[in-house]
Amino acid sequence: MVARQRRQDTSSVRPARGTGITAPIAHALRFAGLLSVLAGLIWPIQAAALAWAIAGWIAGDMGRTPWAAAIFVAGGFLRAFCDHRAGQILFDAADQTISHQRAALITREARARAPLGSAEIAALIVQKLPLLQPWITRYSIAMIKVAVLPLVLLLISFWFSWIVGLVLLVAGPLIPVFMILIGMAAEQASRRQMDEIGSMNAMVMDRLSAMLDIRLLGAADKALADFSDRAEALRIKTMAVLRIAFLSSTVLELFSAIGVAMVAVFVGFTLLGEITFGSWSAPLSLGEGLFLLLIAPDFFQPFRELAAAWHDRAAGLSVLAELDALDGAERAPFLGEARAARPLDGPLTLSLAGVVAALPGRRVTLPDFSLKRGQSLALIGESGAGKSTGLAALAGLVPLADGQITVCGHRLDHETADAWRARIALVPQRPHFPDQPLYAWLDPDKRHTDPWPALKRAEVDQVVLRLPYGLRTRLGETGGGVSGGEARRLMIARAILSGRELILADEPTADLDPDTAAMIIRALMHLKENGHSVIVATHDPDLAALMDRRVEVGQ
Known part of the structure; x- marks a missing residue:
């Protein structure tokens, strides 16, 4: 009963997982996403001003230039402000999330240790939790931008030319399909890399703690060889992750380049008069053609950002999976609040009756005995x-599955x-x-x-x-x-x-x-x-x- 009660107590400090990990910063993420989308929507206005000015130069109308320049510069400043403010909000939110998760983990592990080595817990807290930062600052916003900006630019493209719109419509969806296929392999590779990092930290701590014995036994060369093998295994797993990241980037760039090139070919031949179809009415004007050429790369830009952040997603999900596994681990929480307290009243007495200490995956039966001052x-x-476990149980550092410990005339409990x-x-x-x-x-x-x-x-x-x-x-x-x-x-x-x-x-x-x-x-x-x-x-x-x-x- 005590063990069950303490497990319920420690659940109050369990960190939020999955989508719940971003629940406290959901408002900040939405606001940052709004600013990022706004920054992306400013570019079509700048592109229109630039195309309008260039078309005027060709027509001999230089009076458009000051107005176009003013619109372009003002848009640049506004985009810079939106991007800077969104980045500031995102990094503050990421720092808040990581700090909360780190504090919750340390609090819980201090109260109820999981059956993991301290090196693996330290690797999670120090090395792996920071991988949530790019997942929050890059991937979450990239997903928002992909959901909005390509659709807006696609509608604008269709407004001027159904050929350009069709090219973008065909090339665009192919990128997420290939990213999803590649992303499955990336997530598995990232999890293997995370596991290897934890195992390597555990091995290093184990070897350092036993360094004196290793040297006395003449096993230094063997320990060094083991460490070299483990480091090589980590290198191989890290390179596997990088290869997948480069592959996803190559696929994206290929389809992006093909899409932009097809738009450029269509616009060029239309302006030369070789293509007379593809627009809703009259052939494209110079200004319209330049405008479509300027916004076509930005149609693919959100996909580029998503591809760059896809590895961050894989790494973040790997960390979340490890945190979920740690959440589900069986623990042995100690009794009390670990706070300073006045000494227990009464003469010093200690007695055990039918005590069974509850360890993760194990029960230790302790003998009955009593002790006085x-x-x-x-x-x-x-x-x-179970001698050390017995001492820990006497101090209330291990919960009991059965029996009772009486101290100074009181039952030892929470x-x-x-x-x-x-x-x-x-x-x-x-x-x-x-x-x-x-x-x-x-x-x-x-x-x-x-x-x-x-x-x-x-x-x-x-x-x-x-x-x-x-x-x-x-x-x-x-x-x-x-x-x-x-x-x-x-x-x-x-x-x-x-x-x-x-x-x-x-x-x-x-x-x-x-x-x-x-x-x-x-x-x-x-x-x-x-x-x-x-x-x-x-x-x-x-x-x-x-x-x-x-x-x-x-x-």
Whole structure:
């Protein structure tokens, strides 16, 4: 029930998809489309003025020139204004959409992680979401212009010559037909490219996190070869997308050139008197012929813009498909609102009864046990049995499919989780250090307590003294500048400084040399001796033997 309730809660931050993604900016898109269409409709007026002036020159009437020039220049300024304003609106709308989607994704993934690697999520947020910008700024407006401008120019052409109108009518529709056929392949190629980008980011993050082991095992050349193969696969998929884009452009230019050429041939032979049909009454005049020649390329211009934006459509739809798949992924949302809260009232107690933790695609049964203030307990079991999941469930970071966890006399649920976590300090196996000075990270509750006693008790004070800026040092995200054991001792110092009563430590001595592991064990035992309760998930028999009780997970 809790898992179902939290899934409903997280749906409120689910980003809008499909056509709904543009719903908040629909008014802006319509207004920008109106401005773009208006800019396109100005050109026939400019073309008419230019043809009128040239016809006057041939007839010896130069008095038309100032008026034609004024109309042409005024139209140019108005077109420039409409295009600039439409572009500004479109880019603002695209930025708004991408910002909203990015914020919604980050909020949701922070609350309920999908079963994807962080590298794939980062690739989606950083590399793929920006591909929505050209989809919004180019493709959506191109579709509006294609729906209006060619029809207007076609009607104008038919008004003067049914031959010119017929040429445009035949050549124009062939372009969308071929674009649709090519676009199907473009969309599939773009999706393959998007998948490859996510996979490559995941591989890079995996190799970087394991770089030390790779070098120790002498597998650097193999890792480099794997990366080279994956990069080559991405290059091939990218080139496939580009080939399709060039093909669609070539098809468009071919039909456009044929259409304009046929109009030019008809107009030329009509003006030479070789063709006496094709107009509704008298043969075309010089001004009418020039006007038709000037507007014929613009009949194809919206199709050109649509073809140029067709790849943007394919890329945008690929991103939307990935977002839809991410929406449908099964998640494990944590309890609470992740907000600062007053510590839960009551003496420290913890008990589990029939608990089954709900992970995406998996259920983990946890043993029944209880714990009071000052007691310690070791969760033991084989790798993958669910020890880390058990710690996460105790902190309310994993929902329950069944059973109940009782903390301080209260049921651990959405209402009590934040207050319960205010009494817990977590020592993860892989510490994370945000971009802030070490003294601020050691004191998240802003208690402004002297950190040195806690650092000494965790046997990490000398490490801090060796850092280039001491407590003002900003460690890298994964603790650059300190070893894994030193990072965990810093976590223990942080737990001591926080004064929180229950310490949850996930494999605190894993992958450490005996001396460093002994420091970690001494620090944890010091916490227990000072009244803290300690729960460790561990494979270390020495650490487990020092706990008051040992509970096996996965029996």
